[in-house]
Amino acid sequence: MIIPVIIAGGTGTRMWPASRRALPKQFAPLLGGNTLFQDTLMRLSGERFDAPCVISNEECRFIARDQMGAVGIHDARHIVEPLSRNTAAAVLTAALAHQSQPDAVMLISPADHVIRDTAAFEAALDVAMPRAEAGEVVCFGVIPTHPSTAYGYLQVDRGSDASVQTVAEFVEKPDLATATELLGRGHSLWNAGLFMMRVDTALNAFRTHAPDLMAPCEAALSLGGEDLGFHRLSRDAFKRCRAIAFDRAVMEKLPKCTAVSLDCGWADLGSWSALRDHQVDTPGGNALLGEVEAIECRNSLLKSTNPDMALVGLGLDGIVAIATDDAVLVADASRSEEVGKAIEVLNARSAPQAEEFPRCHRPWGYYETLSLGARFQVKRIVVHPGQKLSLQSHVHRAEHWIVVEGSALVTVGEEEKLVTENESTYIPLGAVHRLENPGKLPLALIEVQSGCYLGEDDITRYEDIYARDAEEEVA
Amino acid sequence: MIIPVIIAGGTGTRMWPASRRALPKQFAPLLGGNTLFQDTLMRLSGERFDAPCVISNEECRFIARDQMGAVGIHDARHIVEPLSRNTAAAVLTAALAHQSQPDAVMLISPADHVIRDTAAFEAALDVAMPRAEAGEVVCFGVIPTHPSTAYGYLQVDRGSDASVQTVAEFVEKPDLATATELLGRGHSLWNAGLFMMRVDTALNAFRTHAPDLMAPCEAALSLGGEDLGFHRLSRDAFKRCRAIAFDRAVMEKLPKCTAVSLDCGWADLGSWSALRDHQVDTPGGNALLGEVEAIECRNSLLKSTNPDMALVGLGLDGIVAIATDDAVLVADASRSEEVGKAIEVLNARSAPQAEEFPRCHRPWGYYETLSLGARFQVKRIVVHPGQKLSLQSHVHRAEHWIVVEGSALVTVGEEEKLVTENESTYIPLGAVHRLENPGKLPLALIEVQSGCYLGEDDITRYEDIYARDAEEEVA
Numbered sequence: 001m002i003i004p005v006i007i008a009g010g011t012g013t014r015m016w017p018a019s020r021r022a023l024p025k026q027f028a029p030l031l032g033g034n035t036l037f038q039d040t041l042m043r044l045s046g047e048r049f050d051a052p053c054v055i056s057n058e059e060c061r062f063i064a065r066d067q068m069g070a071v072g073i074h075d076a077r078h079i080v081e082p083l084s085r086n087t088a089a090a091v092l093t094a095a096l097a098h099q100s101q102p103d104a105v106m107l108i109s110p111a112d113h114v115i116r117d118t119a120a121f122e123a124a125l126d127v128a129m130p131r132a133e134a135g136e137v138v139c140f141g142v143i144p145t146h147p148s149t150a151y152g153y154l155q156v157d158r159g160s161d162a163s164v165q166t167v168a169e170f171v172e173k174p175d176l177a178t179a180t181e182l183l184g185r186g187h188s189l190w191n192a193g194l195f196m197m198r199v200d201t202a203l204n205a206f207r208t209h210a211p212d213l214m215a216p217c218e219a220a221l222s223l224g225g226e227d228l229g230f231h232r233l234s235r236d237a238f239k240r241c242r243a244i245a246f247d248r249a250v251m252e253k254l255p256k257c258t259a260v261s262l263d264c265g266w267a268d269l270g271s272w273s274a275l276r277d278h279q280v281d282t283p284g285g286n287a288l289l290g291e292v293e294a295i296e297c298r299n300s301l302l303k304s305t306n307p308d309m310a311l312v313g314l315g316l317d318g319i320v321a322i323a324t325d326d327a328v329l330v331a332d333a334s335r336s337e338e339v340g341k342a343i344e345v346l347n348a349r350s351a352p353q354a355e356e357f358p359r360c361h362r363p364w365g366y367y368e369t370l371s372l373g374a375r376f377q378v379k380r381i382v383v384h385p386g387q388k389l390s391l392q393s394h395v396h397r398a399e400h401w402i403v404v405e406g407s408a409l410v411t412v413g414e415e416e417k418l419v420t421e422n423e424s425t426y427i428p429l430g431a432v433h434r435l436e437n438p439g440k441l442p443l444a445l446i447e448v449q450s451g452c453y454l455g456e457d458d459i460t461r462y463e464d465i466y467a468r469d470a471e472e473e474v475a
Numbered sequence: 476m477i478i479p480v481i482i483a484g485g486t487g488t489r490m491w492p493a494s495r496r497a498l499p500k501q502f503a504p505l506l507g508g509n510t511l512f513q514d515t516l517m518r519l520s521g522e523r524f525d526a527p528c529v530i531s532n533e534e535c536r537f538i539a540r541d542q543m544g545a546v547g548i549h550d551a552r553h554i555v556e557p558l559s560r561n562t563a564a565a566v567l568t569a570a571l572a573h574q575s576q577p578d579a580v581m582l583i584s585p586a587d588h589v590i591r592d593t594a595a596f597e598a599a600l601d602v603a604m605p606r607a608e609a610g611e612v613v614c615f616g617v618i619p620t621h622p623s624t625a626y627g628y629l630q631v632d633r634g635s636d637a638s639v640q641t642v643a644e645f646v647e648k649p650d651l652a653t654a655t656e657l658l659g660r661g662h663s664l665w666n667a668g669l670f671m672m673r674v675d676t677a678l679n680a681f682r683t684h685a686p687d688l689m690a691p692c693e694a695a696l697s698l699g700g701e702d703l704g705f706h707r708l709s710r711d712a713f714k715r716c717r718a719i720a721f722d723r724a725v726m727e728k729l730p731k732c733t734a735v736s737l738d739c740g741w742a743d744l745g746s747w748s749a750l751r752d753h754q755v756d757t758p759g760g761n762a763l764l765g766e767v768e769a770i771e772c773r774n775s776l777l778k779s780t781n782p783d784m785a786l787v788g789l790g791l792d793g794i795v796a797i798a799t800d801d802a803v804l805v806a807d808a809s810r811s812e813e814v815g816k817a818i819e820v821l822n823a824r825s826a827p828q829a830e831e832f833p834r835c836h837r838p839w840g841y842y843e844t845l846s847l848g849a850r851f852q853v854k855r856i857v858v859h860p861g862q863k864l865s866l867q868s869h870v871h872r873a874e875h876w877i878v879v880e881g882s883a884l885v886t887v888g889e890e891e892k893l894v895t896e897n898e899s900t901y902i903p904l905g906a907v908h909r910l911e912n913p914g915k916l917p918l919a920l921i922e923v924q925s926g927c928y929l930g931e932d933d934i935t936r937y938e939d940i941y942a943r944d945a946e947e948e949v950a
Contacts, residue, residue, distance in 0.1 A: 017785075017787075291826075293817065293820045295813075295816050295817060295820060296810075296816075304803075308847075309801055309803065310492075310802040310803070310828040311802070311803045312802070312803070312804050312817040312821070313805050314804065314805070314806035314810050314811075315806055315807035315809070315810030315813070316794075316807055317807075319791075319794065321796070321803070321805040323798070323803045326783060326785065327784065327785040327786070327787070328779075328785070328786045328796070328798045328803055329787050330777075330786070330788050330796040330805050331791070332789065332791055332792070335790030336789075338770075338789060339789065341770050341771075341789065342768065342787040342789060345770060345787070346768065346785060346787070351766075353785040370845040370846045370853060371845045371855055371921075373879060373880075373919070375879065375896075376879035376919075376921070378845060378853060378855075378921055380853075398897055400877045400899050402875045402923045402925075404848065404851035404925055421850075422926075424899065424901065424923075426899065444848070444851075446846075446921075450877075450896065450897040451897075
């Protein structure tokens with residue numbers, strides 16, 4: 001049995017506007033259907049796998065949980081990082097969390113890569129498994145198809161078995177000349193960021209090569225605690241960790257490291273043009289995702305994330321166009337790695353589209369604004385079964401709730417009542433109230449707020465089952 | 476005093492997705508702020524002008540009236556064409572409507588052109604006025620800046636006065652070679668579609684050159700009738716008119732026609748690239764409209780019609796990108812005249828974006844859908860002061876109304892009540908009800924519908940102050 005350790009703490013914004021700080025790449029539905037995080041979970045589930053260990057940041061913990069639930073995974077060990085410390089601390093924390101099973105084998109995997117050929121991937125795991133069980137550190141190397149400057153390389157020694165080789169050197173993302181030279185020399189693989197080793201092998205490697213990380217990671221785990229099914233790391237302890245990549249801190253320093261070749265349609269989708277190249281599916285070299293139409297276009301990526309938003313390309317060549325509910329990016333494909341500039345200019349004018357997402361995930365479900373006027377706001381609110389919002393009141397706004405799916409248990413002052421589909425209720429300004437979904441199905445309601453100030457921070461919270469920090473903005 | 480006759484019946488869709496069949500070019504806010512129709516009205520108002528005569532089609536009559544009201548014009552004579560018969564019939568109908576003032580001077584003007592320099596335009600009117608008063612037919616010719624193939628030309632004879640010349644020939648939109656030759660020869664002006672003449676001059680010209688139009692247009696006016704302030708033409712009579720342009724039917728056949736030169740920043744915005752060329756306002760040759768950002772772009776048009784929709788261009792050259800609430804067009808600027816292809820492909824899959832618009836104008840105001848789910852729909856409804864919806868009921872849906880601005884007089888069954896800001900009411904399935912704005916300010920409400928069928932055609936109408944046809948879909 002392999003323990004999948006899924007590193008999902010990244011804040012990938014290279015796929016803006018479909019990914020943002022509030023919805024990193026791994027959690028965005030980039031290819032339609034499941035997210036890359038969900039695809040990763042599914043790929044690493046089944047009879048050869050134990051329950052996964054997922055590491056996410058704090059802001060995205062409920063998104064991650066919702067997305068796991070949506071693909072039927074309810075038994076994950078979910079570690080929450082209070083701040084980002086790169087991958088070395090994440091891998092070590094996962095190993096420490098499993099130290100009671102020293103000879104269990106972990107598969108460390110990014111959450112935001114794609115693999116087309118699952119059978120080939122599993123065959124590679126079969127090759128790696130006995131090596132890992134025998135105490136080796138195994139990394140996976142993708143057979144390169146072109147001299148990419150977007151990936152690190154594994155320079156390997158020629159071995160007797162073509163599929164298992166020894167890593168001679170880790171090469172950082174090279175320039176084009178170096179990448180071309182590496183490819184010419186042969187024996188170079190792309191570093192896929194996938195690693196397999198036993199728990200004790202990992203702990204020993206850290207003790208030897210990155211000993212300074214041991215104490216703060218151990219403290220982060222032991223001083224942290226269970227909270228609503230998450231294992232939250234201690235912020236004070238975790239922030240003392242050195243922020244360094246696992247490759248840098250450990251892999252490059254190992255005296256011996258085994259590389260297993262991967263030929264499985266792997267890609268890390270590091271930019272929109274990379275996604276286009278991975279997804280190309282029409283004769284003209286276009287990649288089309290969602291409600292889009294390409295009229296006499298070539299080499300272009302057209303993507304609409306909303307089925308009610310039609311995107312039409314006309315006579316385009318080498319253009320990337322991404323339409324979302326509140327932002328559209330149109331870029332020359334060769335410039336799509338510079339999407340950070342879009343985020344910068346939007347941040348400079350405090351546009352919410354730079355980092356926020358229209359749908360806000362909360363411990364109890366999510367909400368999205370449908371309409372915002374001068375003195376009113378209309379939201380759609382979805383509450384998961386069994387969840388409830390905090391007991392709260394507002395100084396500046398009254399609220400109307402109309403249940404459109406499921407049933408709501410509504411508390412207003414001393415009164416408690418069940419409001420079901422097509423019924424409504426009214427929360428006067430100042431009234432202490434609570435919303436709860438007592439049912440087995442999701443509760444969806446339309447909230448119409450009215451008042452002179454409608455900010456999320458007009459809230460006084462009296463009781464909250466989610467023990468949220470006062471600083472967290474929560475509806 | 477000049478009577479402005481504003482021809483606003485066009486169905487211009489060349490600016491899709493900002494213009495559509497349901498919101499033709501002249502009524503779309505193309506440049507931000509006022510629409511071209513409103514700009515035309517404002518240009519043709521003031522002390523030298525009488526109340527305007529506006530000719531629109533039936534579908535757009537309430538949009539036209541709303542847009543007139545928004546710029547303070549309440550005294551227009553508004554003729555409604557039950558079907559399209561091109562401009563000759565429209566001009567003749569306007570002349571017939573004013574035949575009691577035979578020596579009044581009309582200025583025939585399209586509703587969808589831009590004129591930058593109003594003072595120069597007015598100076599040209601001053602030159603034309605005495606000619607028109609003396610019984611001449613005056614047309615206005617724009618001094619060409621390039622050999623355009625998008626406009627018709629007036630070939631003029633050299634006159635003693637450079638600003639007043641005689642038209643020798645009307646030239647249809649030429650090919651590039653002909654346009655270049657015309658420009659080289661000199662004495663060519665673009666036909667701006669603007670004409671000035673007395674009412675009796677127009678009637679005589681029609682009697683002589685297009686006599687077949689007289690009887691059906693006279694019948695269309697006399698058999699039509701006043702309806703809520705509109706003068707509706709008789710459908711049966713009007714459909715017998717030959718569909719032909721005024722230039723073709725009359726102007727080209729006149730033995731003598733005077734041309735006044737116009738040098739006033741005129742453009743007809745016939746395509747997105749024409750709009751870009753007219754609007755260019757940045758060093759890189761970009762035209763930017765609305766919440767847009769151009770990062771290292773050149774020769775591109777970026778336009779967002781919604782302040783909550785951010786559009787970002789990155790590294791573009793010669794691209795047109797137009798973002799609206801429900802559709803985005805991204806086109807090579809040199810292909811922007813082929814936007815009809817986008818409408819075709821969307822029509823082929825019955826996408827509403829091809830022809831419809833999210834905001835639906837009705838006699839009493841307008842509505843737009845904010846959210847549409849499996850068993851619910853959320854709409855924002857605005858009712859103009861003094862207006863009321865029909866007395867109606869629905870078989871399949873119940874409705875919740877929450878007033879967010881103004882006051883509503885609501886009738887449900889026998890009961891009538893006033894619902895004011897922040898109050899709500901409920902219309903059970905099957906209940907006969909009516910919504911009315913008894914106030915002096917607009918009434919805005921949020922409607923939440925629930926039920927198994929939410930189509931606009933689930934309506935039984937018992938009484939309607941707007942005398943609408945049964946076939947009209949009306950909320």
